[in-house]
Amino acid sequence: MYxxxxxxxxxxxxxxxxxxxxxxxxxxREGKLRPxxxxxxxxxxxxxxxxxxxxxALAYEQLVSEGYIESRPYxxxxxxxxxxxxxxxxxxxxxxxxxxQTSGKRPQYRCDFSPTATDMSQFPFGVWRKINKNVLSESxxxxxxxxxxxxxxxxxxxxxxxxxxxxxxxxxxQQIIVGAGNDYLLLLLEKILGRHVKIxxxxxxxxxxxxxxxxxxxxxxxxxxxxxxxxxxxxxSSDVTAAYVMPSHQYPTGVLxxxxxxxxxxxxxxxxxxxxxxxxxxxxxxxxxxKPIPSLQAxxxxxxVIYIGTFSKSIAPAIRVSYMVLPQALLERxxxxxxxxxxxxxxxxxxxxxxxxxxxxxERYLNKMRKYYKEKHDLLLEELADFxxxxxxxxxxxGLHLLLTGKRGQTEEELLTAAEAVGVKVYGLSESxxxxxxxxxxxxxxxxxxxxxxxxxxxxxxxxxxxxxxxxL
Amino acid sequence: MYxxxxxxxxxxxxxxxxxxxxxxxxxxREGKLRPxxxxxxxxxxxxxxxxxxxxxALAYEQLVSEGYIESRPYxxxxxxxxxxxxxxxxxxxxxxxxxxQTSGKRPQYRCDFSPTATDMSQFPFGVWRKINKNVLSESxxxxxxxxxxxxxxxxxxxxxxxxxxxxxxxxxxQQIIVGAGNDYLLLLLEKILGRHVKIxxxxxxxxxxxxxxxxxxxxxxxxxxxxxxxxxxxxxSSDVTAAYVMPSHQYPTGVLxxxxxxxxxxxxxxxxxxxxxxxxxxxxxxxxxxKPIPSLQAxxxxxxVIYIGTFSKSIAPAIRVSYMVLPQALLERxxxxxxxxxxxxxxxxxxxxxxxxxxxxxERYLNKMRKYYKEKHDLLLEELADFxxxxxxxxxxxGLHLLLTGKRGQTEEELLTAAEAVGVKVYGLSESxxxxxxxxxxxxxxxxxxxxxxxxxxxxxxxxxxxxxxxxL
Numbered sequence: 027m028y029x030x031x032x033x034x035x036x037x038x039x040x041x042x043x044x045x046x047x048x049x050x051x052x053x054x055r056e057g058k059l060r061p062x063x064x065x066x067x068x069x070x071x072x073x074x075x076x077x078x079x080x081x082x083a084l085a086y087e088q089l090v091s092e093g094y095i096e097s098r099p100y101x102x103x104x105x106x107x108x109x110x111x112x113x114x115x116x117x118x119x120x121x122x123x124x125x126x127q128t129s130g131k132r133p134q135y136r137c138d139f140s141p142t143a144t145d146m147s148q149f150p151f152g153v154w155r156k157i158n159k160n161v162l163s164e165s166x167x168x169x170x171x172x173x174x175x176x177x178x179x180x181x182x183x184x185x186x187x188x189x190x191x192x193x194x195x196x197x198x199x200q201q202i203i204v205g206a207g208n209d210y211l212l213l214l215l216e217k218i219l220g221r222h223v224k225i226x227x228x229x230x231x232x233x234x235x236x237x238x239x240x241x242x243x244x245x246x247x248x249x250x251x252x253x254x255x256x257x258x259x260x261x262x263s264s265d266v267t268a269a270y271v272m273p274s275h276q277y278p279t280g281v282l283x284x285x286x287x288x289x290x291x292x293x294x295x296x297x298x299x300x301x302x303x304x305x306x307x308x309x310x311x312x313x314x315x316x317k318p319i320p321s322l323q324a325x326x327x328x329x330x331v332i333y334i335g336t337f338s339k340s341i342a343p344a345i346r347v348s349y350m351v352l353p354q355a356l357l358e359r360x361x362x363x364x365x366x367x368x369x370x371x372x373x374x375x376x377x378x379x380x381x382x383x384x385x386x387x388x389e390r391y392l393n394k395m396r397k398y399y400k401e402k403h404d405l406l407l408e409e410l411a412d413f414x415x416x417x418x419x420x421x422x423x424x425g426l427h428l429l430l431t432g433k434r435g436q437t438e439e440e441l442l443t444a445a446e447a448v449g450v451k452v453y454g455l456s457e458s459x460x461x462x463x464x465x466x467x468x469x470x471x472x473x474x475x476x477x478x479x480x481x482x483x484x485x486x487x488x489x490x491x492x493x494x495x496x497x498x499l
Numbered sequence: 500m501y502x503x504x505x506x507x508x509x510x511x512x513x514x515x516x517x518x519x520x521x522x523x524x525x526x527x528r529e530g531k532l533r534p535x536x537x538x539x540x541x542x543x544x545x546x547x548x549x550x551x552x553x554x555x556a557l558a559y560e561q562l563v564s565e566g567y568i569e570s571r572p573y574x575x576x577x578x579x580x581x582x583x584x585x586x587x588x589x590x591x592x593x594x595x596x597x598x599x600q601t602s603g604k605r606p607q608y609r610c611d612f613s614p615t616a617t618d619m620s621q622f623p624f625g626v627w628r629k630i631n632k633n634v635l636s637e638s639x640x641x642x643x644x645x646x647x648x649x650x651x652x653x654x655x656x657x658x659x660x661x662x663x664x665x666x667x668x669x670x671x672x673q674q675i676i677v678g679a680g681n682d683y684l685l686l687l688l689e690k691i692l693g694r695h696v697k698i699x700x701x702x703x704x705x706x707x708x709x710x711x712x713x714x715x716x717x718x719x720x721x722x723x724x725x726x727x728x729x730x731x732x733x734x735x736s737s738d739v740t741a742a743y744v745m746p747s748h749q750y751p752t753g754v755l756x757x758x759x760x761x762x763x764x765x766x767x768x769x770x771x772x773x774x775x776x777x778x779x780x781x782x783x784x785x786x787x788x789x790k791p792i793p794s795l796q797a798x799x800x801x802x803x804v805i806y807i808g809t810f811s812k813s814i815a816p817a818i819r820v821s822y823m824v825l826p827q828a829l830l831e832r833x834x835x836x837x838x839x840x841x842x843x844x845x846x847x848x849x850x851x852x853x854x855x856x857x858x859x860x861x862e863r864y865l866n867k868m869r870k871y872y873k874e875k876h877d878l879l880l881e882e883l884a885d886f887x888x889x890x891x892x893x894x895x896x897x898g899l900h901l902l903l904t905g906k907r908g909q910t911e912e913e914l915l916t917a918a919e920a921v922g923v924k925v926y927g928l929s930e931s932x933x934x935x936x937x938x939x940x941x942x943x944x945x946x947x948x949x950x951x952x953x954x955x956x957x958x959x960x961x962x963x964x965x966x967x968x969x970x971x972l
Binding site: 044047084087088091092093094106107108146149151154155158159162163169170171172173206207208209210213214217221234237238241243254282283284285286287288315316317319320338342343344345346363364366367368369370371372373374375 | 517520557560561564565566567579580619622624627628631632635636642643644645646679680681682683686687690694707710711714716727755756757758759760761762763788789790792793811815816817818819836837839840841842843844845846847848
């Protein structure tokens with residue numbers, strides 16, 4: 027029988043049974059106690075170590091629970107036979123190569139025309155805090171329970187009313203699925219549509235959506251754009267079953283798809299069963315000329331459009347709430363195949379958002395931001411007036427970015443390098459190209475860059491453009 | 500030229516330009532204004548309707564934006580040619596068949612031994628509210644920005660410390676991915692592991708995980724269990740590349756996998772490149788005998804275990820925060836292939852959770868709940884004492900459920916039916932079977948039912964068991 031020489035410490039933070047348990051476990055792991063070897067009885071261990079028998083029993087019980095030792099009736103405790111004992115070396119795991127945060131250092135810019143930045147300076151933090159507080163005080167316990175897979179019904183009702191009045195979307199709350207961001211909803215959509223989808227995307231397009239579809243088994247076909255958006259003849263010449271479009275303000279080109287093209291797309295979708303249009307309505311809230319353009323879904327009479335929108339752009343990027351409107355046929359498929367996926371948004375967050383919309387704060391905030399962003403947009407256009415000779419402006423009047431195309435033969439690369447030299451970050455259109463020749467496009471004359479203004483103040487815009495004037499003109 | 504007889508209403512909520520815009524749009528949609536037809540000039544429309552010319556221009560601009568009409572230089576406005584005009588009928592969409600909430604009526608039970616229910620009565624709502632308030636007051640604007648794809652670094656640091664001290668998990672914050680629930684993390688894992696995975700699951704197993712893997716392209720093999728968990732010889736005789744296990748407290752059987760079996764599993768994973776063990780540590784916080792059992796990941800020295808845990812069980816179902824610890828090789832693959840997927844948890848929620856853990860509230864709450872659930876567990880066992888002749892109890896001492904197996908030849912179906920007759924809901928083991936013969940198993944003698952006690956009060960447990968005594972004994 028093994029002789030246990032355990033140095034018990036009464037001044038240790040660990041209680042006695044833990045010390046015994048850990049000692050024996052270590053002896054087994056290091057092979058000093060061999061499989062099949064018998065351990066002292068709890069009585070003799072207790073006597074030997076001058077501890078109570080129940081302490082010894084507790085240590086053994088823990089070792090039994092974890093499978094290090096076993097109790098054989100009327101015979102005592104034995105070390106278990108473990109085929110893989112070789113693994114229980116004491117070597118430490120390799121240290122992690124990373125020493126700090128994952129993201130590397132980025133150069134500091136004097137002005138960053140980021141097309142994804144938004145402005146939170148006007149956000150009613152006080153209101154949000156107040157609603158949060160109210161929601162958490164009322165009937166808290168129920169709110170902490172797990173909610174409906176599709177999202178809370180009352181939030182979906184609120185969203186369906188909002189979508190109908192502001193985007194012309196025709197849908198019942200039953201058709202809406204609330205999820206933590208567009209990326210998640212696309213992951214879910216993959217499970218609804220199935221694995222064998224051939225999808226058409228415009229080129230250039232929203233790169234993240236491309237990366238996501240690419241990480242699916244989807245076969246992606248890029249279809250050329252003209253001034254009205256995705257070319258339907260291009261679509262017809264491919265054998266795709268779905269098309270991803272942003273009809274209200276295409277990213278990055280800013281093209282607004284006219285009703286004629288929308289109807290052609292819908293007709294294409296109608297011509298064969300199981301064809302769908304995925305409408306990403308990402309920044310439709312911000313239009314600075316006339317009324318907002320109704321969604322593509324609003325013209326869809328035969329259930330061909332999957333509509334996706336988000337509050338990340340219209341409220342705050344941290345609000346991880348997006349929504350997907352499914353046509354009836356896909357809704358049935360979702361219920362059959364995917365309804366077991368739990369919701370990704372907490373009930374509390376859903377309730378806060380619902381109150382924010384229902385009490386009219388969302389609409390007021392949107393109106394304020396539309397005006398606020400329009401001021402930035404107008405200032406940008408005004409300041410760009412003297413670029414007019416050298417650059418063509420497109421994609422304006424909506425969203426949070428516009429495009430400048432060089433008229434004097436500059437390549438995109440030259441524009442980017444010159445901007446960088448004066449400390450200004452602008453974004454190349456070729457970043458959004460998904461064909462393999464984006465490097466080539468970077469070096470072609472007539473380069474195009476994207477200027478986002480959502481996150482910049484008026485002074486930033488003025489300074490940034492004054493620097494760009496030095497760089498480019 | 501078309502004669503526009505628009506009945507303008509000055510008492511309408513809609514401004515004049517909108518009324519004109521809508522009227523013309525309707526005329527086009529109904530085919531009364533034909534493609535190619537010329538519209539009156541803004542001047543003549545303004546004169547005719549007695550409105551300002553800029554109002555007329557605004558209406559036309561909106562119609563141009565949406566692609567209904569076009570402006571031909573020096574010639575005027577024309578209705579666009581739209582191939583698909585036929586679609587623009589005015590027929591209303593079919594009403595949704597559903598009239599109310601999606602979930603149907605469920606029978607009311609006098610007592611529901613749900614294995615997934617948890618008890619929120621002891622949750623420190625006041626503390627949660629306070630932390631929420633503090634987090635929202637401090638530097639709010641930054642918190643509303645989009646966060647790190649993997650989750651906030653400081654939360655991941657906090658989680659890694661917690662996992663190390665309570666579950667023996669060895670990981671750096673860099674290896675952790677925070678996501679909105681286990682289901683989401685599994686969706687992400689599919690993208691990391693790739694599409695062609697053959698996965699082994701125990702049988703019976705956690706049904707939702709089965710459904711999720713089934714919705715992937717994964718080929719699922721069920722491997723038999725013995726009293727130590729997944730059979731490694733069963734695993735070896737299949738050609739799977741991954742295995743999904745719950746070593747701390749298997750669902751539904753409650754089996755605790757001993758260290759020997761764990762090491763065998765790790766050895767199996769080591770024997771070929773790209774083999775992984777997915778450890779779902781779903782309710783490891785609740786163990787009522789001895790110390791908590793360390794995780795499988797704690798014994799993994801060669802980066803073979805993907806560890807998944809959740810706060811939905813240990814804090815509240817509404818807290819949609821789970822975490823996945825990736826071994827180094829998969830972390831690199833994640834960074835290369837999936838880092839563009841945005842985080843699914845808001846920064847605010849992450850911050851609140853981090854504070855809750857860092858300030859020690861989480862540990863205190865866990866200790867309290869462990870004691871509280873243990874009382875329920877002990878009461879249940881006590882009350883089950885007189886079932887001992889007729890039922891065998893297994894899976895006790897941990898988690899929030901245990902199993903009863905009939906010793907008198909009753910089938911599962913008989914047990915369920917008899918319980919239902921007295922208004923008590925218990926859960927059949929066959930629900931967790933993933934083979935096709937679960938119906939058969941339902942009708943075999945020696946049926947097993949699952950009794951969850953997490954959501955029940957002491958009185959409920961007593962009453963429920965007294966009813967079951969009537970039904971079964």
